[in-house]
Amino acid sequence: MNDFAQHYSLLLGLNEDWLIKHVDLDIARQQVEIQLEHNTQCKPCSPQCGLPRPLKNHADERIWRHLDTMQSQTTIVARIPRTNCPDCGVRNVHLPWAAPHGRFTLLFSKSRRLSKDYEILEQSSKVFVYLTMVSQMLKRFY
């Protein structure tokens, strides 16, 4: 893995199960696409029983919206490995960056929730300031 790939691997917090295949930077469109590849040297774990199981195949390519890289919209692209577990059947493995069936990364979803919480807090503080001003005005006149 070159320094550039290692840089992105560290930023994404990937373990040895995933490799950076390619990072496509499109300056004109302000987009970064990070393509990940499952490391076939690592045996995937069944998502249900958690045991290492043989690799069946890889699901079709999927895209997840991730946090922006500077001002560039960033996506992760990967094919999810599927295990062949004698107890659980053929299943997609758990991904370190996204919930099952999620279209956004965990960090992106968390950031959105924090942003909404901040908006509510900001609106609440404005209402508090307004009520404090009204209260002070009422005390002056009555």
Ligand SMILES: [Zn+2]
């Ligand atoms: Zn299993």
